[in-house]
Amino acid sequence: MKTILVTGGAGFIGSNFVNCILEQRPEYRIIVLDALTYAGNLHNFNKENWSNPRFSFRQGNIKDRETVEENIRDADVVLHLAAQTHVDNSILWCDEFINTNIKGTQVLLDACKKYPVERFIYVSSSEVYGSAQSVPMTEEHPMNPRSPYAGTKTGADRLAYSYFVTYQLPVIILRPFNNYGPNQHTEKLIPCFVSKALDDQSLPLHGDGSASRDWLHTKDTYRAFIRAIEADLDKVAGQVINIGSGVETSVAEITQRILHHLGKPASLIQPLPDRRGQVRRHFASTQKAKSLLDWQAEIPFEQGLEMTIQWYVQNRDWWSNLKSFPRERSLDEEIARAITEPKRVLGFVRTELR
Numbered sequence: 001m002k003t004i005l006v007t008g009g010a011g012f013i014g015s016n017f018v019n020c021i022l023e024q025r026p027e028y029r030i031i032v033l034d035a036l037t038y039a040g041n042l043h044n045f046n047k048e049n050w051s052n053p054r055f056s057f058r059q060g061n062i063k064d065r066e067t068v069e070e071n072i073r074d075a076d077v078v079l080h081l082a083a084q085t086h087v088d089n090s091i092l093w094c095d096e097f098i099n100t101n102i103k104g105t106q107v108l109l110d111a112c113k114k115y116p117v118e119r120f121i122y123v124s125s126s127e128v129y130g131s132a133q134s135v136p137m138t139e140e141h142p143m144n145p146r147s148p149y150a151g152t153k154t155g156a157d158r159l160a161y162s163y164f165v166t167y168q169l170p171v172i173i174l175r176p177f178n179n180y181g182p183n184q185h186t187e188k189l190i191p192c193f194v195s196k197a198l199d200d201q202s203l204p205l206h207g208d209g210s211a212s213r214d215w216l217h218t219k220d221t222y223r224a225f226i227r228a229i230e231a232d233l234d235k236v237a238g239q240v241i242n243i244g245s246g247v248e249t250s251v252a253e254i255t256q257r258i259l260h261h262l263g264k265p266a267s268l269i270q271p272l273p274d275r276r277g278q279v280r281r282h283f284a285s286t287q288k289a290k291s292l293l294d295w296q297a298e299i300p301f302e303q304g305l306e307m308t309i310q311w312y313v314q315n316r317d318w319w320s321n322l323k324s325f326p327r328e329r330s331l332d333e334e335i336a337r338a339i340t341e342p343k344r345v346l347g348f349v350r351t352e353l354r
């Protein structure tokens with residue numbers, strides 16, 4: 001049985017991955033290492049996981065060398081997702097983005113030098129490319145990050161690559177495009193618009209809404225991660241692989257679809273000036289993922305969006321109490337929540353939950 005260390009596993013993409021793999025692949029053991037920042041949420045895990053002997057949750061910070069070494073010692077594979085992820089926050093306050101996204105990645109890579117793993121998968125981001133100069137965007141597209149968040153992802157992406165070259169660490173770099181699905185914080189576009197529309201609040205639409213992205217449902221991302229974990233290492237070590245659908249959809253179109261699906265009026269749209277660091281156009285070339293991972297997205301955007309909207313409709317409890325950056329939850333706060341909201345908090349200990 002192989003052990004996968006998932007950093008940032010209590011966040012959006014990580015928790016979807018963990019929930020799927022525990023349900024579908026009995027041959028893996030999962031350790032989640034997560035600092036439980038405002039973006040990490042124990043409610044993201046399926047309740048059954050807590051009694052699954054193949055699941056272990058450890059609260060810890062990837063910036064902490066000792067914690068990281070302790071956890072990497074037990075791992076065959078590292079799936080490194082932990083990061084500060086919200087572009088707007090990075091514009092307001094970049095320090096924590098540099099510390100977690102770049103320094104934290106260095107700590108993990110160094111730990112792998114000391115305690116070798118079979119493979120280290122760095123989950124980078126399509127944001128490293130900036131706006132498309134040519135489409136579809138291949139892995140050779142110039143890297144022109146346009147926000148501090150994207151800058152830190154680019155730094156870590158290239159740092160991971162340099163450890164492959166310099167120390168022959170078995171690094172694989174995946175560059176997912178925009179993910180959506182259950183458990184995504186309401187600071188991000190689709191959950192923001194769905195939750196606001198449900199409450200008849202205005203939807204802040206930046207610019208003319210023509211900015212487009214390549215949208216990928218987290219179930220498709222899960223399948224791509226599995227392929228990267230199981231691919232022949234000689235084929236994928238040192239490679240950069242886009243994880244995208246190859247289809248672009250504009251923010252204006254998504255807004256219309258959400259309003260239409262929820263039966264809400266277009267008057268809820270609140271036009272705002274263009275976002276600083278805006279990326280205008282973005283969609284993936286999917287060729288390399290097909291040839292190296294035998295993977296391509298399967299969930300059409302219309303279908304995935306409907307499933308996602310339904311999830312937010314049915315899980316108001318989950319999103320109505322989310323916290324926001326930079327306030328981090330303290331242990332005292334978490335315990336207070338456990339006492340006052342027993343149905344919502346599953347439990348909390350500093351080192352390990354099972």
Ligand SMILES: NC(=O)c1ccc[n+]([C@@H]2O[C@H](COP(=O)([O-])OP(=O)(O)OC[C@H]3O[C@@H](n4cnc5c(N)ncnc54)[C@H](O)[C@@H]3O)[C@@H](O)[C@H]2O)c1
Pocket residue numbers: 007008009010011012013014033034035036037038039040041060061062063080081082083084085086100104123124125126153175176177178179180185
């Ligand atoms: N969401 C997307 O559309 C998208 C697209 C491309 C790439 N990515 C990348 O995928 C990864 C996961 O993204 P997400 O959307 O799930 O993010 P998220 O913000 O939902 O989750 C991030 C998780 O990392 C944890 N974390 C933050 N700092 C930490 C630290 N110092 N130590 C340990 N844990 C820490 C948080 O508690 C949280 O659980 C990130 O690296 C992100 O850059 C995301």
